[in-house]
Amino acid sequence: MKYLCSTCGHRSAKWMGFCPQCGSRKALVEDQTTRRATPPEVVPVASAAALAADRSPVGIGEIDRVLGGGVVPGAVLLLGGEPGVGKSTLLLQAAGSFAETGCSVLIATAEESSHQVGLRAKRLGVDSSRVSLVADSDIDAILAAADTMRPDLLIVDSIQAVSASGVGSVPGSVSQVRECAARVIQYAKARATAAVL
Structure with missing residues (x-):
C-alpha cells in the first residue's frame, strides 16, 4: 500500500x-x-512505425506547423499560457477548423457554461454540427460523455478545473491535475482519440 x-x-x-x-x-x-493486472504488449519498433496513424490537419496553418502537420490519434497535447491570453478562444477556433475537415470534436468546459462557450463560438463564426460541448468538472463524467460520442478530438478546458473522485484534494492541486491528466491520457491511448488539455 x-x-x-x-x-x-x-x-x-x-x-x-x-x-x-x-x-x-x-x-x-x-x-x-x-x-494493471497484465503486462502491456511489447512490440518491435519496426512494427510500431508501421502502425503509426496519419496526422489529421487542424486546418490552421500555424497550429499544423507546430504539430508537425496535424494531430495524431491517441496523442495528448498540453496548451499552456497566462490567464486571459486566449487559450480557450484558440481551442474553440481550432475545434471549428478541425470539424470543417470532417472530424468530430468534444469540448469539455469545466470553467464556463455551455451557453458562454456557445456565444463565443457564434462570435467567432464556429458553426459546426461536428463540435459538441459538455459542461462538467468531473473527469469521469467527461470521459463517459467522450466514450458515448467517440470524438476524433477531445478538448478539456481546463485541466486545472476538473477533479477526479478518489483523490482527496481540491481541483487545481498537483495531485488532482496529475490524476485527471493520467485518466485523459489513458482514455486517449485506448480509444485512439487525440486530446488537448
Whole structure:
C-alpha cells in the first residue's frame, strides 16, 4: 500500500502525520490508483512505425506547423499560457477548423457554461454540427460523455478545473491535475482519440 500527499502529490511507502516533501499535516491519503493486472504488449519498433496513424490537419496553418502537420490519434497535447491570453478562444477556433475537415470534436468546459462557450463560438463564426460541448468538472463524467460520442478530438478546458473522485484534494492541486491528466491520457491511448488539455 502506498500513500499520496493530497497537497503536493508526493508518494510515500508508509503513512506519516505530515508530508516529508511539503510539510502538510495529515495530507497523506491512501493512493487509489490501480495497478494493471497484465503486462502491456511489447512490440518491435519496426512494427510500431508501421502502425503509426496519419496526422489529421487542424486546418490552421500555424497550429499544423507546430504539430508537425496535424494531430495524431491517441496523442495528448498540453496548451499552456497566462490567464486571459486566449487559450480557450484558440481551442474553440481550432475545434471549428478541425470539424470543417470532417472530424468530430468534444469540448469539455469545466470553467464556463455551455451557453458562454456557445456565444463565443457564434462570435467567432464556429458553426459546426461536428463540435459538441459538455459542461462538467468531473473527469469521469467527461470521459463517459467522450466514450458515448467517440470524438476524433477531445478538448478539456481546463485541466486545472476538473477533479477526479478518489483523490482527496481540491481541483487545481498537483495531485488532482496529475490524476485527471493520467485518466485523459489513458482514455486517449485506448480509444485512439487525440486530446488537448
